[in-house]
Amino acid sequence: MGMEDFRRIKTxxxxxxxxxxxxxxxxxxxxLNEQVDLCFKKLVQQICEKNVKIVAMETxxxxxxxxxxxxxxxSPADVMVKVKGGTSKILREKFPHLKRMPxxxxxxxxxxxxxxxxxxxxxxxxxxxGKR
Numbered sequence: 001m002g003m004e005d006f007r008r009i010k011t012x013x014x015x016x017x018x019x020x021x022x023x024x025x026x027x028x029x030x031x032l033n034e035q036v037d038l039c040f041k042k043l044v045q046q047i048c049e050k051n052v053k054i055v056a057m058e059t060x061x062x063x064x065x066x067x068x069x070x071x072x073x074x075s076p077a078d079v080m081v082k083v084k085g086g087t088s089k090i091l092r093e094k095f096p097h098l099k100r101m102p103x104x105x106x107x108x109x110x111x112x113x114x115x116x117x118x119x120x121x122x123x124x125x126x127x128x129x130g131k132r
Contacts, residue, residue, distance in 0.1 A: 007053075007071060017055065018076050019126070020066040022084065022109035025101050031059040036095055040064070040087055047086045052079065056126035065126045067114070076111045084109075 007014050024030045031037045037059050044066070048054050053069040070079055088104040098104055 005069075007069065009071060012072055014072045016070045016072060017114035018066075018068050018070055018079065019112050019114060020068065020076070020080065020083075020109055021063055021111075022080070023063045023106045025103055025106050027062045027106075028101065029061040030098065030104075031064070032061055033095070036091065036098070039091060039094060043087045043090055044083060047082055056123040058126050058129045060129055065129050067123060067126045080109055080111075 005015055007016075031040070040059065041057060044057060045054065048068065051071055051074065054066070055069055056065070056067040058065045066083070068079065070076075084105045092098045092101075092104055
């Protein structure tokens, strides 16, 4: 873990890496559709571009792994609200078959801190999730 991994904002130095896993409602396999998958990834990049750094992002048939470096002013819940809310609205507008679901994402999600694991190790882990 190098010094470049630390985020510096005015009076704060932080290293907050979160691993998120979340699923579409009813574990629907929405990511099998390549257009949905690509659009989702592009939307997450747009949502995160200002304050959140995407270390790794991988989708599998019915779930998504995000490994994000987040400033200390954002809670994990804040991040999920932005990602799930922002992607749901646009994906459901763009892909009519997703509109039939009462909501795109399940309300629950998994989040953990990376602890002492380096960003590179976590990036490799997330990238391997789609390869199984």
